[in-house]
Structure formats: C-alpha cells, structure tokens
Amino acid sequence: MNVNPLEIAQFDRFAGEWWNPDGDFRTLHALNPVRLGFVQAQLNLTDQRMLDVGCGGGIFTEALHTAGARVSGADLAPESLKAARAHALENGLVIDYLERSVEALSVDFPGQFDAITCMELLEHVPDPQSIIHACARLLKPGGWLFLSTINRTPMSFAQAIVGAEYVLNLLPRGTHHYGQLIRPSELAQGLRQAGFTPRSLSGLTYNPLTRRARLVQSVEVNYLLSAQLGPA
Secondary structure, three states: OOHHHHHHHHHOOOHOOOOOOOOOOOOHHHHHHHHHHHOOOOOOOOEEEOOOOOOOOOOHHHHHHHHHOEEEEEEOOOHHHHHHHHHHHHHHOOEEEOOOOHHHHHHHHOOOOEEEEEEOOHOOOOHHHHHHHHHHHHHEEEEEEEEEEEEOHHHHEEEEEHHHHHHHOOOOOOOHHHHOOHHHHHHHHHHHHOOEEEEEEEEEEEEEOEEEEEEEEOOOOEEEEEEOOOOO
C-alpha cells in the first residue's frame, strides 16, 4: 500500500486533537475557510459528489458537506477516522468515512466522482503520483481535483518545518520531511501525466500571531492547485 506506517502512527497519536481549535491541529482550523473558498471559487459544491482523500479527523470533509456537497472521506489512520465519525455523529451529519486507500477506491468506484479534494496528503506518502493517478480513475470526465501541499524551498524548510514544528509548535514535531515536499512544477507535470489540465495555482499563508490564513501570490511555502480531468 502507498502509505508510511510511521505517518499513520504520527497522526493517530494526536487523533484526540483534531477538533480542538486550540490544539495541535489549530492551523488546519484556520486554513479551512481559505481552502474552502479556493474550491468554491471554481466549483459550485451544491449536490456535487465529492471525495476528500486523506480526510484525517474530517475538518475539511465537514466543511464540504456544510457547503452542499455529497461528500465521503477516506483515510488510512483508524483513530483519526474514529474522531471524524464521532464528530459527525455528534453534529447530526451524514458523512461516509472509509478506511481505504484511494488506490483501492479507484478500483471499486471508477468515474464516480464530480470532484476530489486532497489536502496536505501528498507530502506524506511514498508515491504521490500513485495518488494522482487513482484520483484520475475516480473522477468523471471533466471532474475537478483540488490539491494542497508544501513547496520544496529553503523558505518552506525554515517556515513549515523549523518554524511551525520546532519554534512555534503549530504542528506536532516530525509532521513534515523536507525531501517529501513537492515543487509546483513537479506537481503540474505529474497531473499532466495522469491526464489532468492544471487550472489555478495560489499560495497560502498563515499568520501565527493573528491566527488567520489567506491566499497570496507567492507559492514559496504552502500552495493550492486545481486541475480538471481532460485536455485543455
């Protein structure tokens, strides 16, 4: 399977923190509205059949559901999925959470989804291209793929790893590894190889003092990228 067991253990270790807005995943809570806005600017989510790949505790999955999508979440971290299911149940939300890889899902549900989101996952798997190809198989022709990841630059090392994990403690230490970070050009090339046409690229920044996130032009650290399945 396209998974690093140490990564699963890392996220399951902090599973109880997913829905604590002041806990280890507080940056994700701040990023959520901005990520959702990026998606909504390109796609009306009402009644769209969507899959949130690498959903973790369901923070972004629930946002998609609230925005009107018929969304399912997929992840391989069992404790994180327990947190996602419990929070959905507590809030009366009907969301299907699947403990399956996106590659396995692509075999059972080819061409079934209007859109897929994959936020902060590609930098955590051994083979990011396998995820992209699986998403291509899952999508309908013309379907949308929305990705969020981290650029591989000296700035991203300083901010996303040293600063966020070791200085400011915004994320658990060991969350990111520099060699697994992905440049936008590399990601765009991988998307084209899988049959996608890249559509939009935007930087994403977070201010730890104000605890607010926003879109920016610079993609030197965090960035969002959208693509559609099919030719330009």
